[in-house]
Amino acid sequence: MSAYRKPLFYLALLALALAAPYLAPAIRTQMSFLWVMIVFALTWDVLGGQMGYNSFGNVLFFGVGMYTCAMVQQHAGLGYYPGLFVGMAAGGAMSVGFAVALGWGILGLRGHYFAIGTLGLGIAAAEFAGGWDYIGAGSGLVTPLYPGVVGARETFFYYLCFAVAAATFLTLRWVYAGRFRLAINAIRDDEDKAEAMGLHTTLYKTVAWSIAALFLGLIGPVAGNLIGFIDPRDVAFASSSYGVWMLLMAILGGKGTLWGPVVGAAVFHITQELFWTYLLGWQRVALGLLIMLIVVFFPMGIMGWARERWPERFGQRVDEGAK
Amino acid sequence: MTAILEVEHLHKAFGGVVANQDVSLQVPEGKVIGLIGPNGSGKTTLFNSIVGQHPIDSGAVRFRGREISRLRVPAIARLGLLRTFQQTRIYGGMSCMQNMEISPPHGSPTPRSLFGHIPAEVSAKAEELLQFVGLYAKRHLLAGDLSFGQQKLLEFAMALMNEPTLLLLDEPTAGINPTLINGLIDRLRRANEEMGVSLLIIEHNMSVIMNLAEYLYCLAHGELLAEGEPEAIRSDQRVIDAYLGGH
Numbered sequence: 001m002s003a004y005r006k007p008l009f010y011l012a013l014l015a016l017a018l019a020a021p022y023l024a025p026a027i028r029t030q031m032s033f034l035w036v037m038i039v040f041a042l043t044w045d046v047l048g049g050q051m052g053y054n055s056f057g058n059v060l061f062f063g064v065g066m067y068t069c070a071m072v073q074q075h076a077g078l079g080y081y082p083g084l085f086v087g088m089a090a091g092g093a094m095s096v097g098f099a100v101a102l103g104w105g106i107l108g109l110r111g112h113y114f115a116i117g118t119l120g121l122g123i124a125a126a127e128f129a130g131g132w133d134y135i136g137a138g139s140g141l142v143t144p145l146y147p148g149v150v151g152a153r154e155t156f157f158y159y160l161c162f163a164v165a166a167a168t169f170l171t172l173r174w175v176y177a178g179r180f181r182l183a184i185n186a187i188r189d190d191e192d193k194a195e196a197m198g199l200h201t202t203l204y205k206t207v208a209w210s211i212a213a214l215f216l217g218l219i220g221p222v223a224g225n226l227i228g229f230i231d232p233r234d235v236a237f238a239s240s241s242y243g244v245w246m247l248l249m250a251i252l253g254g255k256g257t258l259w260g261p262v263v264g265a266a267v268f269h270i271t272q273e274l275f276w277t278y279l280l281g282w283q284r285v286a287l288g289l290l291i292m293l294i295v296v297f298f299p300m301g302i303m304g305w306a307r308e309r310w311p312e313r314f315g316q317r318v319d320e321g322a323k
Numbered sequence: 324m325t326a327i328l329e330v331e332h333l334h335k336a337f338g339g340v341v342a343n344q345d346v347s348l349q350v351p352e353g354k355v356i357g358l359i360g361p362n363g364s365g366k367t368t369l370f371n372s373i374v375g376q377h378p379i380d381s382g383a384v385r386f387r388g389r390e391i392s393r394l395r396v397p398a399i400a401r402l403g404l405l406r407t408f409q410q411t412r413i414y415g416g417m418s419c420m421q422n423m424e425i426s427p428p429h430g431s432p433t434p435r436s437l438f439g440h441i442p443a444e445v446s447a448k449a450e451e452l453l454q455f456v457g458l459y460a461k462r463h464l465l466a467g468d469l470s471f472g473q474q475k476l477l478e479f480a481m482a483l484m485n486e487p488t489l490l491l492l493d494e495p496t497a498g499i500n501p502t503l504i505n506g507l508i509d510r511l512r513r514a515n516e517e518m519g520v521s522l523l524i525i526e527h528n529m530s531v532i533m534n535l536a537e538y539l540y541c542l543a544h545g546e547l548l549a550e551g552e553p554e555a556i557r558s559d560q561r562v563i564d565a566y567l568g569g570h
Contacts, residue, residue, distance in 0.1 A: 178440045182417065182425040189414035189467075196374065196408070197485055198400030198429040207437065256416075 021158045028154040030273055032226055035161035037269045039168050039219040040242060041249035041261030043212040046172065048247055049255030050181060051208050052188030053107070053114050057121030059243035061213040063236030064098050065091030065220030067129065070141050070230055080147045088221045095217025096210045103206040110191065126237035141230040157226045164222060168215040169262065175211065176258055184208050252294055254301030257314075263302050327352040327489055327521050328373070328404070333382035335372050342368040344545045346382075350489060355515050355522045357536030357553075359529075361566050365545040366525045367409060370491050374406045375399045386489070401429055403488035407495065409525075411474045415467025419458055419477055422466050423449035426484040449484060456480040456510060472499040476507070483514060489521045490514075496528050504528070508535060529567065533557065541566060
């Protein structure tokens with residue numbers, strides 16, 4: 001993309017995202033969830049794609065953020081909006097705290113062991129939350145009623161979801177432009193070598209996981225309030241849906257690229273909604289078939305396939321550009 | 324001449340298999356020292372013990388006078404004691420330049436060193452060192468697409484990027500064609516003389532190691548069999564019997 005087309009592309013995308021609730025008011029909630037999905041895929045890819053650590057437990061941070069915010073909203077006695085925003089901040093902070101604390105132990109595991117270790121996180125958290133009366137236990141929590149007029153709620157949450165997704169994207173874009181990306185890519189390619197070169201691997205791994213946790217901890221509260229009801233197993237710590245979709249979307253779009261997770265989340269969410277509308281009863285079968293087709297024909301994901309086809313566009317060179 | 328690395332009575336066993344027994348060696352500052360011995364004689368295990376890959380059973384490893392046998396791998400590397408691997412290890416999914424740019428010495432982490440951009444002088448130095456090993460023309464290629472010999476050169480350049488005081492090289496010429504070997508010997512010598520990097524080299528190619536090293540240690544069955552100047556080692560009957568063979 002040439003120098004002036006890139007900002008134009010971003011501006012067009014921004015305009016479309018801002019206008020969307022007025023262009024298609026009937027599907028504001030579905031579009032809000034598109035941004036939630038994009039945050040899922042982007043944050044999963046920090047570890048899974050860029051660092052080579054396949055996490056099945058990232059949904060933990062989503063749920064921790066959601067519950068933390070709900071507690072602030074219920075008990076802090078602030079108004080609706082201050083309660084929500086303070087709750088989001090608390091949710092993000094709590095999730096980062098969890099990432100740092102858990103990271104010391106779990107990030108020492110490598111490869112399959114890390115994947116299996118994290119698999120337990122979401123499930124254990126769901127069981128724990130389901131048994132803790134203070135946070136509603138198995139019967140869940142109802143989030144506070146939105147104070148605005150009828151119809152304003154969907155628009156408000158649409159923009160809030162978009163804001164978190166945009167913040168996630170821009171933060172990762174900035175982080176990936178510097179040394180941090182090289183460091184976590186080095187860990188992905190050969191962690192023993194990175195250690196032998198003196199890289200602070202534990203620090204980088206913990207920071208990477210904390211970045212993912214931060215944005216999941218921010219989007220969790222928004223999603224919880226958007227849904228309006230927090231169930232420990234089906235909403236907050238939904239390992240078998242959100243937890244799996246996270247990595248599915250990132251792999252679908254092409255892991256290890258900035259845009260891959262965004263594209264993957266969009267394709268996944270839109271086809272899922274379409275299948276749900278037009279193939280009711282068979283929607284999961286159709287989705288499964290789609291995933292199989294993509295894995296067979298685009299094993300590197302959509303952006304991964306594009307990168308192999310047009311490597312120059314991704315800043316890679318295949319010929320020896322001797323100068 | 325002060326010894327920059329001192330290994331004293333190092334002992335390392337894996338269960339019943341004794342890999343290193345009572346091994347002592349010294350690397351004086353600024354020197355090139357060779358480590359030879361038959362396959363399975365414990366050379367790479369000794370390297371692993373020195374750089375903290377695994378705990379040692381007993382003995383001492385001192386680097387610039389400091390006991391390092393209890394430190395972990397990255398901490399030892401940050402002191403300036405670096406190793407390369409027998410099975411070449413580079414970051415295959417990254418370009419040669421990126422491999423180099425992530426390899427400068429890692430001091431104490433700061434927000435800037437974590438999230439900052441690659442400073443221009445680091446990129447300049449990376450290009451200079453790639454030029455030094457003859458990979459400049461390939462600097463934008465993925466490191467994983469290079470040939471094995473080129474990957475060895477890249478690994479060597481990455482090590483130099485880290486500005487080590489002492490570099491442990493595990494078979495630097497294995498799998499490299501004869502033309503490239505001559506170039507590599509020349510570069511190893513220049514790294515030693517011009518950049519002041521002390522070298523401890525494991526090598527099976529006798530003409531290379533006899534040529535490069537000023538002093539040799541020979542291991543056999545995990546024990547130090549002989550040590551001395553290359554000429555003395557070449558004519559040492561024990562070394563001939565255990566390793567070199569009669570010819």
